[in-house]
Amino acid sequence: MPSYPVVLAVLSGLVLVAEALRPWRRSQPQLRRGLVSDLLHLVFNGHYLGLAIFFVSSKYIIPAIDGPLSTIGLHSWVYLGAAASWPPWAQAVTALVVLDFIQWWIHRLLHAVPWLWTFHKVHHSVVDGEMDWIVSFRFHWFEAVLYKGLQYFPMAFFGFSGEAMMVQAAIGTLVGHLNHSNLDLGHGPWRYLFNSPRMHIWHHDYDIADGRVKNFGIVFSAWDWLFGTAHLPDQPPRAIGFEGVERLPRQFFGRLLWPLVRAR
Numbered sequence: 001m002p003s004y005p006v007v008l009a010v011l012s013g014l015v016l017v018a019e020a021l022r023p024w025r026r027s028q029p030q031l032r033r034g035l036v037s038d039l040l041h042l043v044f045n046g047h048y049l050g051l052a053i054f055f056v057s058s059k060y061i062i063p064a065i066d067g068p069l070s071t072i073g074l075h076s077w078v079y080l081g082a083a084a085s086w087p088p089w090a091q092a093v094t095a096l097v098v099l100d101f102i103q104w105w106i107h108r109l110l111h112a113v114p115w116l117w118t119f120h121k122v123h124h125s126v127v128d129g130e131m132d133w134i135v136s137f138r139f140h141w142f143e144a145v146l147y148k149g150l151q152y153f154p155m156a157f158f159g160f161s162g163e164a165m166m167v168q169a170a171i172g173t174l175v176g177h178l179n180h181s182n183l184d185l186g187h188g189p190w191r192y193l194f195n196s197p198r199m200h201i202w203h204h205d206y207d208i209a210d211g212r213v214k215n216f217g218i219v220f221s222a223w224d225w226l227f228g229t230a231h232l233p234d235q236p237p238r239a240i241g242f243e244g245v246e247r248l249p250r251q252f253f254g255r256l257l258w259p260l261v262r263a264r
Contacts, residue, residue: 007170008046015133015177024184024197028129037252038134045137047169050148054165057156084159091164096171099151100219106147107216108229119143119259125248126180126204127241136176140259175219191232195221202231204240 002010020030083091110120123139155165178185179200186196195217203215214231217224224230249258 004047004051004166004169007166008042008173011170011174011177012042012133015174015181015183019132019182022184023182025131025182028132028182030132032129032132034130034250035134037250037255038130038138040252041139041255042134042137045139045141045144047148047173049144050152051162051165051169053148054152054156054162057153058162061153062156082158084161088161088163088167091160092167095155095160095164095168096219099155099168099172100217101223102151102154103147103218104216104220104223106150107218110143111213111216116146118262121242121245121248122255122259124204124242125245125250125255127245128239131180131182131201131204131240133177133181136180138255140256142259172219179218186232191221192225193220193222195219198236199224199230199232201236201240202233205237206239206241206243207237 016030083094086094110116119140119142123135123143126135126138152165175195179195179197181197183197186198190196191199195215199215199217199221203213205214212229214229215221215224216229221230249255
């Protein structure tokens with residue numbers, strides 16, 4: 001199986017070419033302002049941290065806590081064997097669904113808790129003319145720590161394989177790229193299962209009419225349809241961003257420091 005950097009490069013290249021051939025917003029240039037900063041976000045915010053957490057948890061943390069857990073009757077063969085005996089495809093599908101559901105709830109918290117929203121504003125600093133595949137990784141490093149810690153440690157704890165996690169990371173990367181891409185996707189019955197550019201752009205809506213943010217799904221839109229947070233009009237929003245977005249720095253390191261200063 002290829003390494004994650006190779007997977008990231010290949011998937012990024014494919015979506016980049018697709019945007020060039022069939023752009024949704026034809027007036028939006030691919031070579032735009034802020035592209036270098038977003039490239040740095042892409043390099044540093046890939047699924048590296050999640051895969052690293054999974055590896056460290058599997059190799060060091062879980063063996064270290066095995067002794068204390070066994071004293072209360074929870075032996076490693078119970079939890080580590082939970083998924084280890086499953087076929088690879090079952091592990092990969094289960095990991096994809098479970099991790100996406102966890103991420104859906106974390107995403108809701110990022111909007112509901114004020115100090116978490118301060119960090120999440122980095123991702124919502126995407127404004128008109130910038131919504132494309134590469135901004136899928138424009139977020140603060142604290143989000144990566146929060147998301148990946150709560151996602152990948154349980155997978156290691158229950159014995160999922162590294163290969164299954166790589167497949168999950170690859171699919172998550174591809175769908176994240178597509179959700180933010182300048183591609184007209186999201187028609188037909190599949191919109192009730194999978195997220196899409198047409199649906200996710202409404203999550204970035206500048207004007208929230210009823211005060212409620214919609215469309216928290218990452219890979220699957222089904223969570224939003226199930227919990228009543230889905231919103232999919234025929235036309236895209238008037239504008240994207242949030243009130244005061246112009247005050248957030250546009251440089252990579254400025255974006256990393258800004259929430260830390262604001263959250264004090």
